[in-house]
Amino acid sequence: MIKVSNLSKKFGDLEVLKDISFEVAKGEIVVIIGPSGTGKSTLLRCLNYLETPTAGQIHIGNVTIDAVSHKQKQVTALRQQSSFVFQNYSLFANKTALQNVAESLITVWKTPKQNALATAKEILIKVGLEDKLDVYPSQLSGGQQQRVGIARAMAAKGEVILFDEPTSALDPEWVDEVLAVMKQLAVEKQTMIVVTHEMQFAKEVADRVIFMEDGYIVEQGPPLEVFGNPQHQRTKAFVKRALKQS
Ligand code: ADP
Ligand code: MG
Numbered sequence: 001m002i003k004v005s006n007l008s009k010k011f012g013d014l015e016v017l018k019d020i021s022f023e024v025a026k027g028e029i030v031v032i033i034g035p036s037g038t039g040k041s042t043l044l045r046c047l048n049y050l051e052t053p054t055a056g057q058i059h060i061g062n063v064t065i066d067a068v069s070h071k072q073k074q075v076t077a078l079r080q081q082s083s084f085v086f087q088n089y090s091l092f093a094n095k096t097a098l099q100n101v102a103e104s105l106i107t108v109w110k111t112p113k114q115n116a117l118a119t120a121k122e123i124l125i126k127v128g129l130e131d132k133l134d135v136y137p138s139q140l141s142g143g144q145q146q147r148v149g150i151a152r153a154m155a156a157k158g159e160v161i162l163f164d165e166p167t168s169a170l171d172p173e174w175v176d177e178v179l180a181v182m183k184q185l186a187v188e189k190q191t192m193i194v195v196t197h198e199m200q201f202a203k204e205v206a207d208r209v210i211f212m213e214d215g216y217i218v219e220q221g222p223p224l225e226v227f228g229n230p231q232h233q234r235t236k237a238f239v240k241r242a243l244k245q246s
Contacts, residue, residue, distance in 0.1 A: 102116040
């Protein structure tokens, strides 16, 4: 279970997150939508302390951390509860697909190397990359690199996988294969928080859609409600535009 309470984040005078609170149940798929510059990435980054929030509490799995009094030990523990899939993959260029996926098992979970590599191989087979195990990122297509990125997040064994626009940097031809892997994870009830502009994915896969604007959660609910019958004018305007583009 994930519980975020009264989270705020300032960069200097710029208040990017304003008193954000929400919960995510185990196995739930939450999609966050909203205009760019709204704080979606900052929110995800705060969830794993890639950014340090200015105030508020985050509870994930068995870790609770308060921005004002956080300790490095808690940050380390919190980071083990989630893993990130980045827009630009952020793979280790000097490691093979297999080594990229095995890395967290070896360094974070202290899994013996042979076991870690065996697990990494299983996961790469699952995302359809059984023939790319020993290939370096530069020799993979964007879609394949992002599938390695997702495999790496799966290997990290956290409570939740955080996706920040995982298909936004991809050529259109690679988008579907990445979304297919994410849909498979959803079927398996992997808890996920996904920031995306893929409205069709949100409609099909999300249990809940959160609409953010200007550092606030404006509205949230099942996709049928947020897309079909938005309650707030700002949600209406955004959804209308977003659906037209998708
Ligand atoms: P989104 O992901 O919704 O597009 P972001 O979370 O990336 O929005 O950014 C929200 C706001 O915070 C923007 O105004 C952005 O310029 C600002 N911002 C993000 N990261 C930083 C940073 N490291 N330092 C200063 N401002 C930042
Ligand atoms: Mg962003």
